[in-house]
Amino acid sequence: VMLRNALQHAIDQQQFELHYQPQVHDATGRIIGFEALIRWHHPERGYILPAEFIGLAEDTGQIIPISEWVLRTACHDNVRLNALGFGEYVMAVNVSPMQFHRANFVPGILETLEKTGLAAPLLELELTENILMESTTKAIDILQTLRRLGISIALDDFGTGFSSLSYLKYLPIDKIKIDRSFIREVISDHRDAAIVQGIISMASQLQLKVLAEGVETQAHYAYLSKKMCDLYQGFYFARPMPINDLITFLHENQ
Numbered sequence: 001v002m003l004r005n006a007l008q009h010a011i012d013q014q015q016f017e018l019h020y021q022p023q024v025h026d027a028t029g030r031i032i033g034f035e036a037l038i039r040w041h042h043p044e045r046g047y048i049l050p051a052e053f054i055g056l057a058e059d060t061g062q063i064i065p066i067s068e069w070v071l072r073t074a075c076h077d078n079v080r081l082n083a084l085g086f087g088e089y090v091m092a093v094n095v096s097p098m099q100f101h102r103a104n105f106v107p108g109i110l111e112t113l114e115k116t117g118l119a120a121p122l123l124e125l126e127l128t129e130n131i132l133m134e135s136t137t138k139a140i141d142i143l144q145t146l147r148r149l150g151i152s153i154a155l156d157d158f159g160t161g162f163s164s165l166s167y168l169k170y171l172p173i174d175k176i177k178i179d180r181s182f183i184r185e186v187i188s189d190h191r192d193a194a195i196v197q198g199i200i201s202m203a204s205q206l207q208l209k210v211l212a213e214g215v216e217t218q219a220h221y222a223y224l225s226k227k228m229c230d231l232y233q234g235f236y237f238a239r240p241m242p243i244n245d246l247i248t249f250l251h252e253n254q
């Protein structure tokens with residue numbers, strides 16, 4: 001009850017922030033977009049990570065107003081970057097299960113794009129396998145609608161869920177994000193190496209883009225690049241950062 005009340009206070013007082021982490025393209029080494037990651041900037045406790053409150057927000061339904069704020073803010077900031085002359089980046093936003101299954105999910109996204117002025121191809125939605133497991137035909141419908149509008153879909157935390165691979169056959173998606181638990185020891189653990197190699201070649205043959213998460217070192221990057229991974233995200237390139245730090249970062253890295 002206390003955390004629930006504190007969370008309501010955070011919603012009312014707008015204590016949330018988005019931190020943006022760059023995603024890098026292999027062939028060019030250029031930043032192609034960002035993932036928006038929520039943080040709760042608590043007046044006494046400092047930054048609280050999503051692992052500590054997203055689950056509860058999902059249980060109480062508070063995830064709905066939080067998700068609306070996230071989407072609006074991420075789209076708005078992406079438009080702002082473009083207005084500052086940085087060119088076009090794709091903004092990736094995490095979608096929660098309750099948000100995805102609400103009747104007005106797609107109309108809500110369209111309304112946000114319209115209100116913020118962000119072009120649909122500059123928005124990507126990150127969904128986990130677990131979101132897509134239930135009600136598969138309905139999920140396919142929603143994904144098809146989104147993609148027809150030009151929005152792209154990434155499968156997040158790939159390899160950590162409980163679903164079968166058969167849904168990869170049916171789901172209209174654009175990208176697979178290899179969970180960082182497989183990347184951490186990919187160079188020294190032959191089992192991680194086999195899994196990562198398998199995911200990359202499967203993605204390639206399914207004509208899906210593949211992104212490695214949790215790329216922390218030059219050695220990770222060199223190894224994955226040799227394995228023909230398309231995209232990277234991780235501390236080696238940049239940590240998630242507030243919009244003003246991101247603007248400075250982009251000025252220094254163009």
Ligand code: G
Pocket residue numbers: 036037038049050051054070094095096240
């Ligand atoms: O930033 P951090 O590594 O702590 O994020 C952990 C996880 O929290 C992410 O992998 C993501 O699944 C989830 N998360 C981060 N931001 C958001 C958000 O805005 N909405 C939802 N639903 N989940 C988020």
Ligand code: G
Pocket residue numbers: 021037094126156157180213214215216233234235236240
């Ligand atoms: O959406 P997802 O659950 O994948 O969120 C990614 C999370 O991973 C973010 O919370 C981010 O802070 C974290 N992260 C990003 N890059 C790295 C990295 O290189 N190493 C580790 N350990 N965590 C990372």
Ligand code: MN
Pocket residue numbers: 035094126156157
């Ligand atoms: Mn994610």
Ligand code: NA
Pocket residue numbers: 156157158177179180213
């Ligand atoms: Na992930």
